[in-house]
Amino acid sequence: MPRSADANKEMREESRQKILAAALAVFAEKGYNGATITEITKRAGVSRGLASYYFPNKHLLVDELLDAYLDGVAAIIDIPGTADERLAGIIDGVLSGLLNNLPVQGVILALVVQPSTHPIFAEVEARKDERLVRIEDSLRELFTERGAADPAVEEIMLRSVLEGVVYKAAVYGPQYPVEPVRQWLYRMYDLPEPKGTLAGVEPPPVTRLRASERGY
Template identity: 75%
Template sequence: MPRSSSANKEKRALARQKILAAALRVFAEKGYNGATITEITSRAGVSRGLASYYFPSKHLLVEELLDAYLDGVASIVDIPGGPDERLAAIIDGVLATMMSDLPVQGVILSLVVQPSTHPIFAKVEARKDKRLRLLEDSLRDLFAQRGAADPAVEEIMLRSVLEGVVFKAAVYGRQYPVEQIRGRLYDMYGLPAPRTTLSGAGPAPMGRLRAADRGF
């Protein structure tokens, strides 16, 4: 019995996700330049022909990954509530995502800054300019409501701080004091101290960061 169009569509979507997930793993291990389509298709468990049909080059794989990343960044505008509630939710959302998908976050950041892939990021960013402007305007409005003297600077500062936190956590993994940093961010923005931890457990003791264990 032939598959329905919806079943075929679901199968194609699953194949694409397998390829993208495998690409993230291989990029994490070998970097963009060291990764090959052959290894990515092997990890994904799909044929080279199928992978090439969806993604004829590594360039297009990176473009798709960065496209999804920017969609996630831009979704911040959808958070409801007053300015303080929204700011707290943005901080918690970024930190919670970081803790659940740290290897992915680290790979994406490396793709953003690598000389070989930064031009791809610039291309994707330009394509999503309209949605990113909505994000920027939403954050600037949030800081304007909080009485900031320069909401544009505050928007850039918040995103810079959060991206810096993600970068450091990607380097140091479970050693990184997420809960203490979360509390410091709340304090920096004059927000009420969080009543619970993101993990449900108490903060780990503060140590000295050394690049030994990268996992959460």
């Protein structure tokens, strides 16, 4: 019996997601320049022809990954509630992403800052400019509600601090003290103390951060 159009569409999307997941894994192991479409195809368990149909080159793979990353940022920002509730939700959303998808965060960070892939990120940002402006304006409105003297600077600093946290967590992996950092951010922004922890367990004491040869 022939598959329905919906079933075919679902299978195509499943194949695309397998390819993207494989690309993230290979980029994490070998970097953008060291990765090949052949290796990504093998890791995904799909034919080279199918992979090339969706993504004829690595550039398009990176474009898709960064596009999804920016959509994820937008989803974290677009939460309801008071200004304080929204700010707490943004902090928790970013830190939960670290706990749940730390290797992915590290790969995305590398793709953003590497000289060979940063121009692709710039292209994605330019294409998503309208959405990014809405994100920036939403954050600035949040800080306006909180009585900030310069909401634009507050928006830039929040993003800078959170991106710095992502960078450090990507470098130091599971030893990075996510929960103590969360509590520090709540205090810095004078938010009510969080109830419970993101991981559901009490964090270990903070130690000195040292990079592992094995990474994360």
